[in-house]
Amino acid sequence: MKRNIAYIPGDGIGPEIVREAKKVLDKVCSVYGHEFHYEELLLGGASIDAHGVPLTEETIKKAKAADAVLMGSIGGDAKTSPWYQLEPSKRPEAGLLGIRKALNLFANLRPAYLYDELRKACPLKEEVIGDGFDMIIVRELTGGLYFGERKTVEENGVRKAVDTLSYNEEEIRRIAIKAFEIAGKRRKKVTSVDKANVLDSSRLWRKVVEEVAKNYPDITLEHMLVDNCAMQLVHNPGQFDVILTENMFGDILSDEASMVTGSIGMLSSASLNETSFGLYEPSHGSAPDIAGKDVANPIATILSAAMMLRFSLDLDKEADAVEAAVAQVLEEGYRTPDIYSEGMKKTGTAQMGSLIAERIQ
Ligand code: NAD
Ligand code: IPM
Numbered sequence: 001m002k003r004n005i006a007y008i009p010g011d012g013i014g015p016e017i018v019r020e021a022k023k024v025l026d027k028v029c030s031v032y033g034h035e036f037h038y039e040e041l042l043l044g045g046a047s048i049d050a051h052g053v054p055l056t057e058e059t060i061k062k063a064k065a066a067d068a069v070l071m072g073s074i075g076g077d078a079k080t081s082p083w084y085q086l087e088p089s090k091r092p093e094a095g096l097l098g099i100r101k102a103l104n105l106f107a108n109l110r111p112a113y114l115y116d117e118l119r120k121a122c123p124l125k126e127e128v129i130g131d132g133f134d135m136i137i138v139r140e141l142t143g144g145l146y147f148g149e150r151k152t153v154e155e156n157g158v159r160k161a162v163d164t165l166s167y168n169e170e171e172i173r174r175i176a177i178k179a180f181e182i183a184g185k186r187r188k189k190v191t192s193v194d195k196a197n198v199l200d201s202s203r204l205w206r207k208v209v210e211e212v213a214k215n216y217p218d219i220t221l222e223h224m225l226v227d228n229c230a231m232q233l234v235h236n237p238g239q240f241d242v243i244l245t246e247n248m249f250g251d252i253l254s255d256e257a258s259m260v261t262g263s264i265g266m267l268s269s270a271s272l273n274e275t276s277f278g279l280y281e282p283s284h285g286s287a288p289d290i291a292g293k294d295v296a297n298p299i300a301t302i303l304s305a306a307m308m309l310r311f312s313l314d315l316d317k318e319a320d321a322v323e324a325a326v327a328q329v330l331e332e333g334y335r336t337p338d339i340y341s342e343g344m345k346k347t348g349t350a351q352m353g354s355l356i357a358e359r360i361q
């Protein structure tokens with residue numbers, strides 16, 4: 001099967017980790033007889049260096065034309081990188097938000113699963129981990145605070161900044177439908193997370209989610225306030241199946257959920273529109289502090305590539321094979337430094353990618 005993949009290395013550890021995901025996909029192609037054609041595109045800091053802007057029309061056009069987009073991560077160190085001398089709309093992050101909006105990627109799926117082998121890398125106590133956990137965060141990705149009006153002004157000599165959090169019912173409905181559809185194939189529970197005790201946008205969120213829930217009578221819906229959810233994630237993570245939430249809450253809660261899986265280097269991510277098209281990237285950032293050292297964990301990106309096989313390329317068997325290879329390497333005791341515990345085999349970025357690729361069958 002021939003497929004076209006837009007390939008965005010990005011900044012920092014981005015090129016290192018996405019290279020390992022490609023290595024694994026190359027092995028998938030050779031074992032299963034597929035042909036993937038990659039077109040490399042620029043985004044974020046790399047695009048600023050080449051074109052002066054973090055996102056070009058060309059990147060949007062070529063990403064749209066592909067069957068899926070595979071990405072590293074973008075951004076630099078805000079203190080030292082010249083990219084942060086630019087105005088906010090020209091910085092790397094604006095490129096990422098721009099491509100999400102341009103491709104209408106409103107549904108961001110971030111699965112947080114604790115591999116049994118990583119119980120020692122999880123910072124929670126054994127009794128809190130219990131039987132482990134397996135949840136997926138369904139984060140709204142093209143609305144809310146990230147895309148509301150913002151401005152910085154000076155009023156009577158006092159500096160003031162404004163960000164706006166707004167959602168309309170259609171934006172809420174379509175992400176809620178995604179969450180219920182996903183829950184139907186899992187343990188049939190949706191926890192909708194909001195701040196309805198304070199925010200109007202959350203009160204509308206709750207109403208619309210309840211309307212959607214009427215079409216899914218076999219799924220249990222519960223509402224949870226976001227502060228409580230942040231606490232419950234480290235108190236009793238096993239209670240969650242599908243967490244449905246708005247953009248900013250989902251950003252914060254997914255980093256928290258990642259840590260209880262052992263490391264942010266384990267948390268994959270898929271950003272989808274209404275079709276099977278998607279952008280696949282790890283949930284973490286470009287980690288400038290460890291870039292170029294061959295220590296970054298490539299597993300989040302490799303698991304994102306597995307989601308790409310499953311959701312955009314309709315290759316379930318191949319996705320299963322990648323996930324099985326990741327599990328096998330962990331069972332054999334290989335660990336990048338972020339998930340290392342005593343007695344395990346310390347492994348670099350490139351070796352981890354090779355070990356996983358070798359186990360694809
Ligand atoms: P970060 O996720 O890059 O790093 C946070 C911490 O986690 C660092 O200590 C880092 O070393 C570690 N870490 C991250 N990924 C790792 C991996 N695969 N293996 C091992 N350790 C890993 O977050 P940050 O430092 O707040 O942000 C750095 C830059 O990344 C910023 O410019 C930010 O805007 C950007 N960012 C981009 C994305 C994206 O492209 N989707 C996501 C988040 C942050
Ligand atoms: C993420 C990142 C981005 C976000 C940043 C880099 C704009 O943190 O993908 O989680 O906040 O969505």
Ligand code: MN
Pocket residue numbers: 251252255283
């Ligand atoms: Mn984030």
